[in-house]
Amino acid sequence: MIVWVTGANGFIGRHLVHELAATGHEVHGVGHGALDAAEARRLGLQSWINGEIDAANLNTLAAAHGLPTQVFHLAGGSSVGVSIERPFEDFSRTVASTARLLEWLRGSAPDCAVIAASSAAVYGADHIGPIAESVVPAPMSPYGQHKLMMEQLCRSYARSFGLGCTVVRLFSVFGPNLRKQLLWDICSRLKAGEQVLTLGGTGNEIRDWTDVRDVVRLLAGLAEASPQQTFRIINGGSGQGTSVADIAAGLIGQWGSNTVVRHSGVSRPGDPVSLLADDAMLRQIGFDWRIPLAQGLADYVTWFKGQAS
């Protein structure tokens, strides 16, 4: 099957391409990043266009390799912080790119299924306990707002033009090759030999941690399971909440360090106390999360020590 991945050079994108290629798909990618042909092939990409998600590049892909059956749309802004520093860049990467992609599909590949990666950031900060897909979104940052707008474009093209779209709201995805965020930060400081590791916040912030290798299996599986409805939104979370303090303790244990963790008690404005998926829809689909958190943390530490040596 011919499948395309936008943002294929990103953290989740690279894992997804690997998964899709390993299961026999012909994978082409478009997005930002200089990959030579050998590197692209090594990742599992038959071809790669380093550029915008726009009609010219999509036409080029289609002319050279045929129309896709599925498009995994992972391109977009990748950080709340950057979205606050440069909101228009985040808008362009997340919203405008989606508008161009959907419009191209409407005209050129209306039967192609879209699987779009959204984020739990659409939910905002005021939740306690599992969050169902049906709650009214209330994003706090441009990043979350733009992800919500991306979802709405998908909904609009599904409703008005029959395009089949599945939106997956991803939670706290981690795993090998993630070079930012909490786990990267903690491992970097452990490697530097910090004896007292002070983290922001209270340590009680709850997140729904998911291993990227499970996440890409979920994304690929959602594309296979052709839905009855043309549009659906699904939480891509495990339903298991773990505090930042417990993540830090787990990582330090895997590292084999006796570093002490302290929490500043100062939360970033808008940083949610809890982002935990209601996983009822995923359970209904029958998806099984296979990598326990402890295993994921162990693998992350192993990868970190390996890549850094």
Next chain:
Amino acid sequence: MIVWVTGANGFIGRHLVHELAATGHEVHGVGHGALDAAEARRLGLQSWINGEIDAANLNTLAAAHGLPTQVFHLAGGSSVGVSIERPFEDFSRTVASTARLLEWLRGSAPDCAVIAASSAAVYGADHIGPIAESVVPAPMSPYGQHKLMMEQLCRSYARSFGLGCTVVRLFSVFGPNLRKQLLWDICSRLKAGEQVLTLGGTGNEIRDWTDVRDVVRLLAGLAEASPQQTFRIINGGSGQGTSVADIAAGLIGQWGSNTVVRHSGVSRPGDPVSLLADDAMLRQIGFDWRIPLAQGLADYVTWFKGQAS
């Protein structure tokens, strides 16, 4: 006061420029439409740029005439039908233009107040009775969806960057110079001498009709009344519902015709049965609608007969 109007060459834009100029403001405009200097001046515009709402054009305006105190953002898609035929054009006109405007204001004129024209189309089709601003929007068309996304960009820039934004959801605005939609259609057919006038739908569809001269006075007034909150959404409707059948009868009466109206009974898919504003917020502000519907219809007929002769 220096004020800018985007989309100043549109139906509401032209009336708004007239209102603002008449009340002593220095008005500059940007948007689409070829206006020579004399025509622009006649409309009340000190200057006019025929082009995109983008940083280059906004910088040009600012360099030549100084920074604005208020921007009235009226540029955008103008029809549900066009948004279904060419959704990306509607996205570009409504959403992308707003993103560029807000980003420019964030960097260059962060104290400028924004008054953005949205639409009751954000509410969708499933309402009976007055609709409050607080209901969850459920747009049915790309037009309504993109207007909602425009609102969300305003909300995001207000929340994250303190930009002061007032969103006004306009309902069924009509008045002199409106050359499309129901009133234009009926008058055109009366002029052609149709003896039996068949309209789509049931005739019982309820709309909240507002005269454009009242609407622009509302917009101008909202800009003057500097709000406590950085972001607000206000229904720009009268709270008075009138059926399509009654509008048709009123127009025919003003025309002095004995044309008979029939309704096909066939509704356009997604055409709301009722779009009526809950006007509690406007009443709280103390806004008074001055032009009764019968007067508005009479003036429309007078204008129509005059422009057509």
